Amino acid sequence: MKRFNETNYLIENHTYSVEEISRDEITLLNWNIQKKNNFSNWRNEFKTLLDKYNPSIILLQECQFKKGLESLLFSEHYGFIFAPNFIDLFKNLHSGVLTASHGKHSFSEVTKSHAFEPFIKVPKIFLSTKYRISQCDQELLVINIHAINFVGFWKFISQVQQLEYNIKSHNGPVILSGDFNTWNKKRSKILDKIITGIGLEKVRFNNSYSKNIKKFLFFNTLDHIYFKGLDIDQNPKALKTTNSDHNPLFVRFKLTP
Template identity: 30%
Template sequence: MLQQDFGLLCLNTHKNNQRAAFQRFFRAQTHHLPLDIVLFQEAAFSGEDFFLDQFCYEAAPNLQVKGRYYGVLNASDTRVLDASPLLSFTQEVFIKTHKSALITYYPLPGATHDASTDSHSLCVANIHAINFKGLKEYQAEVSLLAEALCHHRGPMIVAGDFNSWSTRRELTLQQFCHALELRPIHFQHPHLIKRFMGHPLDHIFYRGLSLHHASCLSSSRFSDHNMLYAQFRLDTRQHLLHFN
Protein backbone atom coordinates (compact mmCIF):
# COMPACT_ATOMS: atom_id res chain seq x y z
CA MET A 1 0.00 0.00 0.00
CA LEU A 2 1.00 3.63 -0.30
CA GLN A 3 3.41 5.21 2.14
CA GLN A 4 2.39 8.24 4.15
CA ASP A 5 4.47 10.41 1.81
CA PHE A 6 4.43 9.65 -1.91
CA GLY A 7 5.35 11.25 -5.20
CA LEU A 8 3.35 11.42 -8.43
CA LEU A 9 4.49 12.39 -11.91
CA CYS A 10 2.31 13.25 -14.92
CA LEU A 11 3.47 13.53 -18.55
CA ASN A 12 2.18 13.38 -22.10
CA THR A 13 5.01 11.24 -23.54
CA HIS A 14 4.27 11.91 -27.22
CA LYS A 15 4.39 8.09 -27.70
CA ASN A 16 8.10 7.95 -26.77
CA ASN A 17 7.98 6.09 -23.45
CA GLN A 18 9.16 2.75 -24.88
CA ARG A 19 12.28 4.27 -26.42
CA ALA A 20 15.47 3.38 -24.53
CA ALA A 21 16.70 6.96 -24.74
CA PHE A 22 13.48 8.24 -23.16
CA GLN A 23 13.71 5.70 -20.35
CA ARG A 24 17.32 6.65 -19.55
CA PHE A 25 16.35 10.32 -19.57
CA PHE A 26 13.31 9.70 -17.35
CA ARG A 27 15.36 7.79 -14.77
CA ALA A 28 18.02 10.52 -14.74
CA GLN A 29 15.42 13.27 -14.29
CA THR A 30 13.58 11.51 -11.45
CA HIS A 31 16.26 9.50 -9.60
CA HIS A 32 16.40 12.06 -6.77
CA LEU A 33 12.62 12.29 -6.37
CA PRO A 34 10.30 10.11 -4.29
CA LEU A 35 8.26 8.49 -7.04
CA ASP A 36 5.37 6.10 -6.43
CA ILE A 37 2.79 6.83 -9.13
CA VAL A 38 3.42 7.69 -12.79
CA LEU A 39 0.66 8.90 -15.11
CA PHE A 40 1.36 8.95 -18.86
CA GLN A 41 -0.82 10.24 -21.68
CA GLU A 42 -0.10 9.29 -25.29
CA ALA A 43 1.77 6.29 -23.90
CA ALA A 44 2.85 3.28 -25.96
CA PHE A 45 2.45 -0.18 -24.44
CA SER A 46 2.40 -3.78 -25.58
CA GLY A 47 2.08 -5.95 -22.48
CA GLU A 48 5.71 -5.58 -21.44
CA ASP A 49 6.77 -4.76 -17.88
CA PHE A 50 7.02 -1.10 -16.94
CA PHE A 51 10.59 0.17 -17.31
CA LEU A 52 10.91 1.26 -13.66
CA ASP A 53 11.87 -1.63 -11.38
CA GLN A 54 9.09 -2.88 -9.10
CA PHE A 55 6.45 -0.80 -10.89
CA CYS A 56 3.37 -2.37 -12.43
CA TYR A 57 0.93 -0.65 -14.74
CA GLU A 58 -2.67 -0.45 -15.88
CA ALA A 59 -3.56 1.14 -19.23
CA ALA A 60 -6.56 2.27 -21.25
CA PRO A 61 -5.86 2.21 -25.01
CA ASN A 62 -7.63 4.32 -27.60
CA LEU A 63 -5.52 3.26 -30.59
CA GLN A 64 -3.82 0.08 -31.87
CA VAL A 65 -1.17 0.08 -34.60
CA LYS A 66 0.73 -3.07 -35.62
CA GLY A 67 0.34 -4.84 -32.29
CA ARG A 68 1.22 -1.81 -30.19
CA TYR A 69 -1.37 0.08 -28.15
CA TYR A 70 -1.55 3.77 -27.31
CA GLY A 71 -3.49 5.63 -24.65
CA VAL A 72 -3.23 6.56 -20.98
CA LEU A 73 -1.13 4.53 -18.54
CA ASN A 74 -1.04 4.49 -14.73
CA ALA A 75 2.04 2.88 -13.15
CA SER A 76 2.71 2.41 -9.45
CA ASP A 77 5.01 0.70 -6.98
CA THR A 78 2.02 -0.44 -4.94
CA ARG A 79 -0.80 -2.84 -5.74
CA VAL A 80 -3.91 -1.65 -7.52
CA LEU A 81 -7.25 -2.45 -5.92
CA ASP A 82 -9.27 -1.73 -9.03
CA ALA A 83 -9.00 -0.02 -12.43
CA SER A 84 -11.74 1.46 -14.61
CA PRO A 85 -11.12 2.69 -18.17
CA LEU A 86 -13.25 5.32 -19.89
CA LEU A 87 -13.56 6.23 -23.57
CA SER A 88 -14.84 9.55 -24.84
CA PHE A 89 -18.27 9.68 -26.45
CA THR A 90 -16.92 11.41 -29.55
CA GLN A 91 -13.92 10.97 -31.83
CA GLU A 92 -11.22 13.44 -32.75
CA VAL A 93 -11.76 15.13 -36.10
CA PHE A 94 -8.56 14.23 -37.92
CA ILE A 95 -7.46 10.79 -36.71
CA LYS A 96 -10.95 9.51 -35.81
CA THR A 97 -9.94 8.11 -32.43
CA HIS A 98 -11.70 8.36 -29.09
CA LYS A 99 -9.80 9.75 -26.11
CA SER A 100 -9.27 7.66 -22.99
CA ALA A 101 -9.13 8.06 -19.23
CA LEU A 102 -8.20 5.58 -16.52
CA ILE A 103 -9.24 5.50 -12.86
CA THR A 104 -7.16 3.44 -10.43
CA TYR A 105 -7.54 2.83 -6.69
CA TYR A 106 -4.75 2.25 -4.16
CA PRO A 107 -5.03 1.07 -0.53
CA LEU A 108 -4.25 3.58 2.20
CA PRO A 109 -2.11 2.77 5.27
CA GLY A 110 -4.23 1.05 7.87
CA ALA A 111 -6.94 -0.01 5.43
CA THR A 112 -8.81 -3.01 6.79
CA HIS A 113 -10.38 -4.25 3.55
CA ASP A 114 -10.12 -3.93 -0.21
CA ALA A 115 -13.17 -1.82 -1.03
CA SER A 116 -12.02 0.44 -3.86
CA THR A 117 -14.68 3.13 -3.65
CA ASP A 118 -14.67 4.07 0.02
CA SER A 119 -12.60 6.25 2.33
CA HIS A 120 -9.87 3.63 2.69
CA SER A 121 -8.44 4.06 -0.81
CA LEU A 122 -6.82 6.75 -2.89
CA CYS A 123 -8.54 7.34 -6.23
CA VAL A 124 -6.28 8.47 -9.09
CA ALA A 125 -7.74 9.50 -12.45
CA ASN A 126 -5.57 10.04 -15.53
CA ILE A 127 -7.17 11.72 -18.54
CA HIS A 128 -6.23 12.79 -22.04
CA ALA A 129 -9.16 15.03 -22.90
CA ILE A 130 -10.82 15.53 -26.25
CA ASN A 131 -9.08 18.24 -28.29
CA PHE A 132 -10.44 19.02 -31.76
CA LYS A 133 -14.11 19.26 -30.80
CA GLY A 134 -16.42 22.00 -29.60
CA LEU A 135 -17.24 23.07 -26.08
CA LYS A 136 -20.38 20.93 -25.89
CA GLU A 137 -18.40 17.74 -26.59
CA TYR A 138 -15.67 18.79 -24.15
CA GLN A 139 -18.21 19.39 -21.40
CA ALA A 140 -19.75 15.97 -22.06
CA GLU A 141 -16.39 14.24 -21.59
CA VAL A 142 -15.62 16.12 -18.38
CA SER A 143 -19.10 15.24 -17.10
CA LEU A 144 -18.49 11.58 -17.93
CA LEU A 145 -15.36 11.63 -15.77
CA ALA A 146 -17.13 13.48 -12.96
CA GLU A 147 -19.92 10.90 -12.95
CA ALA A 148 -17.38 8.08 -12.67
CA LEU A 149 -15.67 9.77 -9.71
CA CYS A 150 -18.54 11.26 -7.74
CA HIS A 151 -19.21 8.21 -5.55
CA HIS A 152 -15.67 7.96 -4.18
CA ARG A 153 -15.50 9.23 -0.59
CA GLY A 154 -11.74 9.04 -0.04
CA PRO A 155 -8.80 11.19 -1.15
CA MET A 156 -8.48 11.81 -4.86
CA ILE A 157 -6.06 12.99 -7.54
CA VAL A 158 -7.16 13.90 -11.07
CA ALA A 159 -4.38 14.68 -13.53
CA GLY A 160 -3.48 14.67 -17.19
CA ASP A 161 -3.54 16.57 -20.44
CA PHE A 162 -6.91 18.33 -20.28
CA ASN A 163 -6.53 20.26 -23.55
CA SER A 164 -7.93 23.26 -21.68
CA TRP A 165 -6.97 25.76 -24.36
CA SER A 166 -9.81 28.25 -23.97
CA THR A 167 -11.43 30.31 -21.22
CA ARG A 168 -14.62 28.27 -21.51
CA ARG A 169 -12.76 24.99 -21.22
CA GLU A 170 -10.94 26.31 -18.14
CA LEU A 171 -14.29 27.31 -16.66
CA THR A 172 -15.57 23.78 -17.31
CA LEU A 173 -12.62 22.41 -15.31
CA GLN A 174 -13.25 24.87 -12.49
CA GLN A 175 -16.84 23.65 -12.24
CA PHE A 176 -15.62 20.05 -12.33
CA CYS A 177 -13.23 20.75 -9.45
CA HIS A 178 -15.89 22.55 -7.44
CA ALA A 179 -18.29 19.60 -7.78
CA LEU A 180 -15.67 17.13 -6.55
CA GLU A 181 -14.05 19.49 -4.00
CA LEU A 182 -10.71 19.32 -5.81
CA ARG A 183 -7.93 21.88 -5.48
CA PRO A 184 -5.58 22.88 -8.32
CA ILE A 185 -1.82 22.68 -7.88
CA HIS A 186 0.24 25.79 -8.55
CA PHE A 187 3.67 24.64 -9.71
CA GLN A 188 7.15 25.97 -9.41
CA HIS A 189 8.50 26.92 -12.86
CA PRO A 190 4.98 27.33 -14.31
CA HIS A 191 6.45 28.63 -17.58
CA LEU A 192 7.33 25.00 -18.37
CA ILE A 193 3.67 23.94 -18.47
CA LYS A 194 2.52 23.56 -22.07
CA ARG A 195 0.12 26.32 -23.08
CA PHE A 196 -2.01 27.25 -26.04
CA MET A 197 -3.09 30.88 -26.44
CA GLY A 198 -1.93 31.43 -22.86
CA HIS A 199 -4.00 28.59 -21.35
CA PRO A 200 -2.23 25.72 -19.55
CA LEU A 201 -3.13 22.27 -20.90
CA ASP A 202 -1.73 20.00 -18.16
CA HIS A 203 -3.06 19.98 -14.60
CA ILE A 204 -3.06 18.06 -11.33
CA PHE A 205 -6.05 18.46 -9.00
CA TYR A 206 -6.36 16.88 -5.55
CA ARG A 207 -8.34 16.59 -2.32
CA GLY A 208 -7.93 14.89 1.08
CA LEU A 209 -4.13 15.18 0.87
CA SER A 210 -1.44 17.59 2.02
CA LEU A 211 0.76 18.95 -0.76
CA HIS A 212 4.48 19.11 0.11
CA HIS A 213 6.07 20.13 -3.17
CA ALA A 214 5.11 20.68 -6.80
CA SER A 215 7.32 21.52 -9.76
CA CYS A 216 7.70 21.19 -13.51
CA LEU A 217 10.62 19.30 -15.07
CA SER A 218 11.71 19.79 -18.65
CA SER A 219 11.21 16.84 -21.00
CA SER A 220 11.41 18.80 -24.25
CA ARG A 221 13.92 16.35 -25.73
CA PHE A 222 11.15 13.81 -26.13
CA SER A 223 7.79 15.57 -25.90
CA ASP A 224 6.06 18.85 -26.57
CA HIS A 225 4.84 18.65 -22.94
CA ASN A 226 6.88 18.82 -19.74
CA MET A 227 6.63 16.68 -16.62
CA LEU A 228 4.46 17.74 -13.69
CA TYR A 229 5.64 16.41 -10.33
CA ALA A 230 3.89 16.58 -6.95
CA GLN A 231 4.76 15.14 -3.55
CA PHE A 232 1.84 14.49 -1.21
CA ARG A 233 1.25 13.36 2.35
CA LEU A 234 -1.77 11.23 3.16
CA ASP A 235 -4.03 12.89 5.71
CA THR A 236 -6.84 10.39 6.02
CA ARG A 237 -8.15 11.50 9.43
CA GLN A 238 -8.81 15.01 8.15
CA HIS A 239 -10.42 13.66 5.01
CA LEU A 240 -12.71 11.25 6.82
CA LEU A 241 -13.97 14.02 9.06
CA HIS A 242 -14.70 16.18 6.04
CA PHE A 243 -16.35 13.70 3.71
CA ASN A 244 -18.13 11.17 5.96
Protein backbone atom coordinates in the same frame (compact mmCIF):
# COMPACT_ATOMS: atom_id res chain seq x y z
CA MET B 1 -7.36 0.50 -45.49
CA LYS B 2 -8.33 1.92 -42.11
CA ARG B 3 -5.25 2.98 -40.14
CA PHE B 4 -6.57 3.46 -36.57
CA ASN B 5 -8.72 0.94 -34.72
CA GLU B 6 -10.43 1.48 -31.38
CA THR B 7 -9.28 -0.96 -28.70
CA ASN B 8 -11.23 -2.62 -25.89
CA TYR B 9 -8.59 -4.24 -23.71
CA LEU B 10 -5.88 -3.52 -21.14
CA ILE B 11 -2.22 -4.52 -21.02
CA GLU B 12 -1.14 -5.17 -17.44
CA ASN B 13 1.90 -6.17 -15.41
CA HIS B 14 1.23 -6.97 -11.77
CA THR B 15 4.78 -6.88 -10.41
CA TYR B 16 3.83 -4.43 -7.66
CA SER B 17 6.36 -4.05 -4.86
CA VAL B 18 3.93 -3.26 -1.99
CA GLU B 19 0.31 -3.99 -1.13
CA GLU B 20 -0.56 -0.41 -0.15
CA ILE B 21 0.81 3.09 -0.51
CA SER B 22 2.15 5.13 2.38
CA ARG B 23 -0.21 7.73 3.81
CA ASP B 24 2.79 10.00 4.53
CA GLU B 25 4.32 9.98 1.05
CA ILE B 26 2.10 9.82 -2.03
CA THR B 27 4.33 11.07 -4.84
CA LEU B 28 3.03 11.65 -8.36
CA LEU B 29 4.81 11.97 -11.70
CA ASN B 30 2.59 13.06 -14.61
CA TRP B 31 3.88 13.27 -18.19
CA ASN B 32 2.46 13.43 -21.70
CA ILE B 33 5.26 11.72 -23.62
CA GLN B 34 4.00 11.30 -27.19
CA LYS B 35 6.26 13.75 -29.03
CA LYS B 36 9.48 12.33 -27.63
CA ASN B 37 12.27 12.90 -30.11
CA ASN B 38 14.11 9.63 -29.49
CA PHE B 39 12.87 6.67 -27.44
CA SER B 40 16.32 5.74 -26.15
CA ASN B 41 17.03 9.30 -24.97
CA TRP B 42 13.57 9.56 -23.42
CA ARG B 43 14.00 6.22 -21.65
CA ASN B 44 17.30 7.36 -20.13
CA GLU B 45 15.75 10.59 -18.88
CA PHE B 46 12.71 8.75 -17.55
CA LYS B 47 14.98 6.40 -15.59
CA THR B 48 16.86 9.39 -14.17
CA LEU B 49 13.55 10.89 -12.99
CA LEU B 50 12.51 7.61 -11.38
CA ASP B 51 15.84 7.24 -9.60
CA LYS B 52 15.82 10.85 -8.37
CA TYR B 53 12.19 11.27 -7.32
CA ASN B 54 11.01 7.67 -6.80
CA PRO B 55 7.35 8.48 -7.52
CA SER B 56 4.84 6.10 -5.98
CA ILE B 57 2.41 6.75 -8.86
CA ILE B 58 3.26 7.47 -12.52
CA LEU B 59 0.71 8.76 -15.03
CA LEU B 60 1.67 8.84 -18.71
CA GLN B 61 -0.46 10.15 -21.57
CA GLU B 62 -0.04 9.49 -25.30
CA CYS B 63 2.02 6.52 -24.30
CA GLN B 64 3.09 4.13 -27.05
CA PHE B 65 3.60 0.74 -25.48
CA LYS B 66 7.08 -0.66 -26.11
CA LYS B 67 9.05 -3.48 -24.51
CA GLY B 68 11.75 -1.03 -23.46
CA LEU B 69 9.22 0.83 -21.31
CA GLU B 70 7.84 -2.38 -19.83
CA SER B 71 11.30 -3.66 -18.89
CA LEU B 72 12.25 -0.33 -17.29
CA LEU B 73 9.12 -0.25 -15.13
CA PHE B 74 9.73 -3.88 -14.14
CA SER B 75 13.35 -3.16 -13.17
CA GLU B 76 12.21 -0.21 -11.03
CA HIS B 77 9.60 -2.41 -9.27
CA TYR B 78 6.49 -0.84 -10.78
CA GLY B 79 3.37 -2.68 -11.77
CA PHE B 80 1.24 -0.98 -14.39
CA ILE B 81 -1.98 -0.82 -16.34
CA PHE B 82 -1.78 0.37 -19.92
CA ALA B 83 -5.12 1.42 -21.40
CA PRO B 84 -4.83 2.02 -25.16
CA ASN B 85 -7.62 3.87 -26.89
CA PHE B 86 -6.39 2.85 -30.34
CA ILE B 87 -3.88 0.82 -32.31
CA ASP B 88 -2.04 2.25 -35.32
CA LEU B 89 -2.31 -0.62 -37.78
CA PHE B 90 0.39 0.80 -40.07
CA LYS B 91 2.98 0.81 -37.27
CA ASN B 92 1.45 -1.92 -35.08
CA LEU B 93 1.66 0.43 -32.09
CA HIS B 94 -0.84 0.93 -29.29
CA SER B 95 -1.34 4.43 -27.87
CA GLY B 96 -3.16 5.47 -24.72
CA VAL B 97 -2.68 6.21 -21.03
CA LEU B 98 -0.51 4.24 -18.63
CA THR B 99 -0.72 4.22 -14.85
CA ALA B 100 2.19 2.65 -12.96
CA SER B 101 2.64 2.32 -9.21
CA HIS B 102 4.61 0.63 -6.48
CA GLY B 103 1.36 -0.15 -4.66
CA LYS B 104 -1.02 -2.80 -5.96
CA HIS B 105 -4.28 -1.43 -7.31
CA SER B 106 -7.55 -2.78 -5.92
CA PHE B 107 -9.74 -1.52 -8.77
CA SER B 108 -9.38 -0.35 -12.35
CA GLU B 109 -11.84 0.96 -14.92
CA VAL B 110 -11.62 2.60 -18.34
CA THR B 111 -14.18 5.25 -19.28
CA LYS B 112 -14.52 6.18 -22.94
CA SER B 113 -15.64 9.60 -24.13
CA HIS B 114 -19.03 9.70 -25.83
CA ALA B 115 -17.49 11.69 -28.69
CA PHE B 116 -14.87 10.45 -31.14
CA GLU B 117 -11.81 12.33 -32.32
CA PRO B 118 -12.78 13.33 -35.87
CA PHE B 119 -9.52 12.49 -37.65
CA ILE B 120 -8.73 9.07 -36.24
CA LYS B 121 -12.36 8.12 -35.40
CA VAL B 122 -11.73 6.77 -31.91
CA PRO B 123 -12.83 7.97 -28.46
CA LYS B 124 -10.56 9.39 -25.79
CA ILE B 125 -10.39 7.65 -22.43
CA PHE B 126 -9.55 8.06 -18.80
CA LEU B 127 -8.25 5.31 -16.55
CA SER B 128 -9.43 5.10 -12.94
CA THR B 129 -7.48 3.08 -10.38
CA LYS B 130 -7.85 2.71 -6.62
CA TYR B 131 -5.19 1.95 -4.01
CA ARG B 132 -5.22 0.94 -0.38
CA ILE B 133 -3.55 3.46 1.93
CA SER B 134 -1.58 2.53 5.05
CA GLN B 135 -3.45 3.11 8.32
CA CYS B 136 -6.56 4.31 6.49
CA ASP B 137 -9.97 2.74 5.88
CA GLN B 138 -10.49 4.70 2.66
CA GLU B 139 -8.87 4.12 -0.71
CA LEU B 140 -7.16 6.61 -3.01
CA LEU B 141 -8.82 7.14 -6.39
CA VAL B 142 -6.38 8.11 -9.17
CA ILE B 143 -7.68 9.20 -12.58
CA ASN B 144 -5.33 9.46 -15.55
CA ILE B 145 -6.83 11.36 -18.48
CA HIS B 146 -6.00 12.51 -21.97
CA ALA B 147 -9.08 14.56 -22.78
CA ILE B 148 -11.00 14.83 -26.03
CA ASN B 149 -9.42 17.41 -28.33
CA PHE B 150 -10.72 18.27 -31.80
CA VAL B 151 -14.42 18.52 -30.94
CA GLY B 152 -16.89 21.21 -29.95
CA PHE B 153 -17.30 22.68 -26.48
CA TRP B 154 -20.32 20.59 -25.44
CA LYS B 155 -18.58 17.34 -26.31
CA PHE B 156 -15.67 18.42 -24.13
CA ILE B 157 -18.11 19.17 -21.29
CA SER B 158 -19.59 15.70 -21.71
CA GLN B 159 -16.27 14.08 -20.85
CA VAL B 160 -15.72 16.40 -17.89
CA GLN B 161 -19.16 15.35 -16.62
CA GLN B 162 -18.05 11.72 -16.88
CA LEU B 163 -15.14 12.63 -14.61
CA GLU B 164 -17.53 14.38 -12.25
CA TYR B 165 -19.73 11.29 -11.97
CA ASN B 166 -16.80 8.96 -11.25
CA ILE B 167 -15.32 11.25 -8.60
CA LYS B 168 -18.64 11.90 -6.85
CA SER B 169 -19.24 8.17 -6.52
CA HIS B 170 -15.95 7.70 -4.61
CA ASN B 171 -15.69 8.14 -0.85
CA GLY B 172 -12.06 8.96 -0.18
CA PRO B 173 -9.06 10.97 -1.37
CA VAL B 174 -8.68 11.68 -5.09
CA ILE B 175 -5.95 12.59 -7.58
CA LEU B 176 -7.10 13.68 -11.05
CA SER B 177 -4.27 14.38 -13.46
CA GLY B 178 -3.36 14.48 -17.13
CA ASP B 179 -3.53 16.39 -20.38
CA PHE B 180 -6.96 18.03 -20.48
CA ASN B 181 -6.54 19.75 -23.86
CA THR B 182 -7.74 23.02 -22.36
CA TRP B 183 -6.48 25.05 -25.28
CA ASN B 184 -8.83 27.98 -24.72
CA LYS B 185 -10.17 29.88 -21.71
CA LYS B 186 -13.67 28.51 -22.18
CA ARG B 187 -12.50 24.94 -21.72
CA SER B 188 -10.25 25.86 -18.79
CA LYS B 189 -13.02 27.71 -16.96
CA ILE B 190 -15.64 24.98 -17.30
CA LEU B 191 -13.13 22.32 -16.23
CA ASP B 192 -12.21 24.30 -13.11
CA LYS B 193 -15.85 25.08 -12.34
CA ILE B 194 -17.03 21.48 -12.52
CA ILE B 195 -14.05 19.83 -10.83
CA THR B 196 -13.62 22.35 -8.00
CA GLY B 197 -17.40 22.30 -7.60
CA ILE B 198 -17.18 18.71 -6.33
CA GLY B 199 -14.53 19.55 -3.76
CA LEU B 200 -11.21 19.12 -5.55
CA GLU B 201 -8.39 21.66 -5.39
CA LYS B 202 -6.02 22.50 -8.21
CA VAL B 203 -2.28 22.09 -7.77
CA ARG B 204 -0.64 25.50 -8.13
CA PHE B 205 2.93 25.82 -9.34
CA ASN B 206 5.08 28.82 -8.41
CA ASN B 207 6.31 31.11 -11.17
CA SER B 208 9.65 29.39 -11.61
CA TYR B 209 7.87 26.15 -12.48
CA SER B 210 4.54 27.28 -13.97
CA LYS B 211 6.36 28.65 -17.03
CA ASN B 212 7.49 25.08 -17.78
CA ILE B 213 3.97 23.63 -18.03
CA LYS B 214 2.84 22.88 -21.58
CA LYS B 215 0.71 25.67 -23.05
CA PHE B 216 -1.19 26.11 -26.28
CA LEU B 217 0.13 29.14 -28.17
CA PHE B 218 1.96 30.26 -24.99
CA PHE B 219 -1.26 31.10 -23.11
CA ASN B 220 -3.56 28.21 -22.14
CA THR B 221 -2.17 25.45 -19.93
CA LEU B 222 -2.98 21.91 -21.10
CA ASP B 223 -1.74 19.78 -18.18
CA HIS B 224 -3.44 19.98 -14.77
CA ILE B 225 -3.50 18.15 -11.46
CA TYR B 226 -6.45 18.24 -9.03
CA PHE B 227 -6.68 16.61 -5.61
CA LYS B 228 -8.97 16.01 -2.63
CA GLY B 229 -8.37 14.68 0.88
CA LEU B 230 -4.62 15.24 0.56
CA ASP B 231 -2.10 17.90 1.53
CA ILE B 232 0.78 19.04 -0.68
CA ASP B 233 3.99 18.22 1.18
CA GLN B 234 6.52 20.21 -0.91
CA ASN B 235 6.51 22.74 -3.73
CA PRO B 236 5.21 21.05 -6.90
CA LYS B 237 7.68 20.93 -9.78
CA ALA B 238 7.38 21.19 -13.56
CA LEU B 239 10.67 19.79 -14.79
CA LYS B 240 12.24 20.86 -18.08
CA THR B 241 12.91 18.24 -20.73
CA THR B 242 14.04 18.05 -24.33
CA ASN B 243 12.50 14.62 -24.88
CA SER B 244 8.83 15.61 -25.18
CA ASP B 245 6.92 18.78 -26.00
CA HIS B 246 5.26 18.43 -22.56
CA ASN B 247 7.31 18.68 -19.38
CA PRO B 248 6.89 16.18 -16.53
CA LEU B 249 5.02 17.35 -13.42
CA PHE B 250 5.96 16.13 -9.94
CA VAL B 251 3.91 16.56 -6.76
CA ARG B 252 4.46 15.12 -3.29
CA PHE B 253 1.26 14.59 -1.30
CA LYS B 254 0.41 13.16 2.09
CA LEU B 255 -2.94 12.10 3.46
CA THR B 256 -4.83 14.86 5.24
CA PRO B 257 -4.93 14.01 8.99
